[in-house]
Amino acid sequence: MDVVLEFFHTFLTQFQTPTLAFLLGGMLAAALGSKLDIPDAIYRFCVFMLLMRIGIQGGMEIRDGDIGVMLLPALFSAVIGMTIVVLGWLTLARLRGVRMDDALATAGLFGAVSASTMAAGMFMLEDAGIYFEAWVPALYPFMDIPALVLAIVLANLYLSKKNGGSGQRVAIWPIVKESLQGPALSAMLLGLAIGLFTRPEVVFEGFYDLLFRGLLTVLMVTMGIEAWQRLSELRKVAHWYIAYAFVMPIVHGLIGFGLGYVAHLLVGFSPGGVILLAIIAASSSDISGPPTLRAGIPSANPSSYIGSSTGVGTPVAIAICIPLFLILGRLVFDL
């Protein structure tokens, strides 16, 4: 009984946090037909600030610590990313009215990572006073890139088989390169390098860390508006996408939590790190993933995968998965 009460309590608290309130506010504004719009340039700036802050903090911690402890969680992140794609291939792709290439693109996007969801999860942990290693967000590319690559490779294998077997081999390096050169990952890698090799404490404390929370709310409003717009795209495709996008973030998060727990036992990965890894696994890409998939699997319908991810997956990850894994972490680790 206590557990159920605590669940609702954490849930309600989460609903009152600025992060979720701004996300829902954005959705509500768009639903009411409001012309509220955050200019693209500002959206991009917010993404830059978010990833820069995350990168610098991670870099500073790696500078002062041991990079070896990152190895197992990084390996697990890649395993999670690829498992999510295989899982999508085994479930969503087999359903009636769902095309294989659409399903693989969707699974790839759900295996990839949302920086904003991750940032929202970091706040929640900080507010709850739960420690996590500052390099955990740097696991992002280790999950993101393998998921996108595997989805694109599987889809192209399937399409070339369907078209008589003589398909071109998929070049993997261009996909990796495009991911690394994307705006979100570039900012994070630059931040990591700055944190690692220089002494950015003054700008970190006086600027990036200071503005981070406020800018995340701007990002959340934008994502809320975007989510509502993409929901309407989803009406044009099979309803299975809605079911997949609603249920799978929770399943993916549980896989992340499980492997994180193994890393906790083996190399002392912190409980906060386990929770954050679960949140990263539950999130689905909204910035850099879609263009990569549009280029990598041209025949897949963007309405299906972007509608699933931005319209349903991201709100579910933020509103349901974040409080859920916080509670699970508290139960498992007795925090």
Place this chain on the structure above:
Amino acid sequence: MLNKAKKVVVVTEKVLLERIVALALAAGATGYTAVFANGHGHRGVRTDALSGHGDIFSNVKIEFITVSAEVAQKIIDEVIAKYFGNYSGIVYVEDVEVARPQQF
């Protein structure tokens, strides 16, 4: 003194911009002009041109001017064969008159 030339216009998804430009230059075009575009077509309204976050729902209108009818036809054929099976887009040609024809 004006000279007759062909203007090939491709309206399509912004993700294709670089690839279509490369294709046209390889086919013999000497330059291009591109602007953001939005509108309505057989795939429905494509409205996010000016505000879409991430480039994926944005569209462009790319113009190539060439004095060679063969180059114009080649660009059209290749764009249609390579991209318009999976991406939305239209392509058309206009007769134009250009100053300084050696530029095209």
